[in-house]
Amino acid sequence: MCSTIDSSFLRGQGSDPSEFPTSGHQMNSSYSTQNEDSNSSSSDIVVSKKFKRSKEDKICLVCGDKALGYNFNAITCESCKAFFRRNALKSDQPKCLFQNDCLIDVRTRRFCPHCRLRRCFEVGMKKEMILDETERKARMQKVAMNRQMKQKPSPGGDIVIKQEPCSIASEATSSIPDTQTGGEGQGQGSVVCPSMSFGNSQPLVLPTLTPETSSRDPKMYRVLKAEERLLVDELTVAYLETLGGYANETHVNREESYSSADELVNNSEIAVRRLIKFVKKIALFRGMSQENQVACLKSCVLNALLLRSVNFYDAENDAWKTPTGSIPTSVLKRATGFNDLHDAHTSYCAGLKKLTRDDSHIMALVQTITVFNPDGQNLENRQTISDIQDQFIQLLRHYLESEVSFQHSQVFFSNILQKISELKGLGEDHARILLQINSNKIEPLMLEILNLQ
DNA sequence: TTAGCCTTGAGT
DNA sequence: ACTCAAGGCTAA
Numbered sequence: 001m002c003s004t005i006d007s008s009f010l011r012g013q014g015s016d017p018s019e020f021p022t023s024g025h026q027m028n029s030s031y032s033t034q035n036e037d038s039n040s041s042s043s044d045i046v047v048s049k050k051f052k053r054s055k056e057d058k059i060c061l062v063c064g065d066k067a068l069g070y071n072f073n074a075i076t077c078e079s080c081k082a083f084f085r086r087n088a089l090k091s092d093q094p095k096c097l098f099q100n101d102c103l104i105d106v107r108t109r110r111f112c113p114h115c116r117l118r119r120c121f122e123v124g125m126k127k128e129m130i131l132d133e134t135e136r137k138a139r140m141q142k143v144a145m146n147r148q149m150k151q152k153p154s155p156g157g158d159i160v161i162k163q164e165p166c167s168i169a170s171e172a173t174s175s176i177p178d179t180q181t182g183g184e185g186q187g188q189g190s191v192v193c194p195s196m197s198f199g200n201s202q203p204l205v206l207p208t209l210t211p212e213t214s215s216r217d218p219k220m221y222r223v224l225k226a227e228e229r230l231l232v233d234e235l236t237v238a239y240l241e242t243l244g245g246y247a248n249e250t251h252v253n254r255e256e257s258y259s260s261a262d263e264l265v266n267n268s269e270i271a272v273r274r275l276i277k278f279v280k281k282i283a284l285f286r287g288m289s290q291e292n293q294v295a296c297l298k299s300c301v302l303n304a305l306l307l308r309s310v311n312f313y314d315a316e317n318d319a320w321k322t323p324t325g326s327i328p329t330s331v332l333k334r335a336t337g338f339n340d341l342h343d344a345h346t347s348y349c350a351g352l353k354k355l356t357r358d359d360s361h362i363m364a365l366v367q368t369i370t371v372f373n374p375d376g377q378n379l380e381n382r383q384t385i386s387d388i389q390d391q392f393i394q395l396l397r398h399y400l401e402s403e404v405s406f407q408h409s410q411v412f413f414s415n416i417l418q419k420i421s422e423l424k425g426l427g428e429d430h431a432r433i434l435l436q437i438n439s440n441k442i443e444p445l446m447l448e449i450l451n452l453q
Numbered sequence: 454t455t456a457g458c459c460t461t462g463a464g465t
Numbered sequence: 466a467c468t469c470a471a472g473g474c475t476a477a
Contacts, residue, residue, distance in 0.1 A: 069469060079456040085472075086454080110455065131471070139472070143461060 061123035062116065063109040073126040080109070084120045087113060088127035138241045145233055222401035232361055232399050238281035239364035242274045243308045268305065275304050279371055284388045292380045299376020302427040306345065307370055310356075311363070313349035338433055348426055352419045355412075361403075362416070365396040369420055393417070 058067040060077035071081035072088075087093070094113045096102060102115035109116055121127075131139065224232070279285045279297060288296065312321045319326040329346055333339050356362045374386035396416065400409040 071470070077456085078458080081470090082456060082472095083454090113454095129471085136472075139462085143472095146461085 062119045062125075063104050063106050065106045065109075071125070072120075072129045074120070074124045076120075076123075076125070080116070080120065083109075083113075083116060084125050084127075085130055087117050088120065088125070089130055093117060135241070138237055142237050145230075145237070220405045220407065221403075222398055222406065224398060224402045228395060228398055231395060232365065235282070235364040235368055236361045238278055239367055240360055242278040242281070243304070243367060244311065244360055244363065271305050271308065272301060275301060275308075278367065282368060282371070284391070285371065288384065289380060292384070295376060295378045295380065296372065296385060299379065300371045300373045302430055303370050303373065303423045304367060306348070306423060306426055306430065307352075307363075307367055309345070310349045310352045311358075313346060313353060315346070315350040315353065318346060341429055341433055344426055344429060348419075348422060355415055355419060359403075361399060362396070365392060365399060366416060366420060368392045369396065370423065375424070 058069065058075055059065075060067040060080050061074050062076050062080040065077035065079065067075045067077045069075060072084055076084070096112055096114040098112070100115065100118070102108065102112040104112075104116050104119045276297065279293075285293060285296070309320075314321050314326060317326060317328070318330070319328040320332070329342050333342050336342075356366070369389055369392045372385050372389035372392065374382045374389060376385070379385055397409070397413050400413050400416075403409075404412055
């Protein structure tokens with residue numbers, strides 16, 4: 001029934017081994033250094049798994065010093081790890097003063113950075129695993145938030161937060177393991193709009209969290225409960241780490257890449273992975289049965305991708321931002337022929353963008369509300385989904401009341417709900433178009449998740 | 454700049 | 466509770 005989704009993605013198997021986590025940072029220790037696409041030029045350098053796993057005698061593959069474990073996909077010592085982190089992403093690499101074959105050992109490793117770095121790549125170290133700016137910021141924000149939460153009692157005074165670090169990610173046993181979403185750079189796209197899956201072409205700026213509510217008049221503004229504040233912040237971080245961000249994307253996003261609609265559908269796979277990563281971070285999602293999770297995911301996927309595309313629409317130029325430049329809507333119209341659909345889509349994006357003013361907190365909440373769609377097909381327990389959705393709708397309302405005052409939040413809130421309900425129609429229009437696409441040309445995952453089989 | 458130690462989040 | 470693998474910090 002849902003073989004592709006749950007076996008390949010929800011169970012985290014079958015993903016391209018060349019993909020690496022871009023923000024999970026957690027390298028599975030069973031991951032082999034003998035990757036198919038490893039940069040290793042000499043297989044003798046790459047030590048077998050058996051050797052690597054031995055408790056003692058771990059040797060840095062770069063310099064031979066004592067190693068503690070894997071660093072950026074190879075067993076190395078602390079110093080080579082730090083060296084790689086400092087140097088692998090530099091564009092102007094130092095040149096070797098000799099024959100590009102300097103001996104690298106504990107004593108000589110600092111003599112020639114060029115050969116040391118070359119050696120790092122040879123043994124399989126991956127620069128893709130060094131967190132980029134966005135990921136580092138998200139990580140730091142998460143750390144800061146947890147630190148703050150550990151120290152600070154709630155504003156109400158009577159509620160002591162004893163929240164697990166990052167509860168939305170840590171609560172409940174995951175029934176959806178990681179999908180190894182690294183390597184997302186290759187060919188992102190969307191159903192009919194490339195930006196449904198692209199990250200922002202600008203460096204992601206993490207939001208400044210809400211100013212101290214204590215400085216506001218509590219008669220005019222809601223003071224969020226500590227757990228509400230925590231949940232909003234966590235959803236926002238989760239959102240920025242997945243749907244709201246992008247990492248190391250080296251796309252092939254030239255206009256000619258969008259010559260047909262089925263290519264666009266296939267290119268949406270990465271966006272779907274990001275969506276899966278996002279929902280996995282929501283404890284209430286993880287608490288649902290596997291069947292409900294899959295059904296829930298399938299019923300929200302189109303709407304969620306459409307919603308995400310709001311981030312990438314450039315209303316001024318009527319174009320879609322991609323990391324490699326802009327693609328005008330006109331190009332997409334020409335490529336797909338779905339003019340009305342594009343008009344509806346761009347109008348929706350422009351409207352929502354204006355409404356939310358790019359507030360990541362609001363977007364995170366709206367995305368979450370969209371995920372729990374009680375109207376979806378084949379849902380085992382609609383009432384549960386509806387109840388969960390209600391909780392997030394209430395959270396959105398409270399958040400707005402804490403941000404724009406009780407007075408202004410009424411209209412604001414109903415306008416946002418209106419946009420959420422409009423999504424349904426837009427999603428259905430897209431779904432109709434998808435049915436016209438020749439399913440033979442669509443990748444299995446997308447067939448599965450978009451119900452095109 | 455290097456390299457060692459520390460903190461942290463995530464997975465088991 | 467423990468391990469792993471990220472990034473941060475800082476003395477040398």
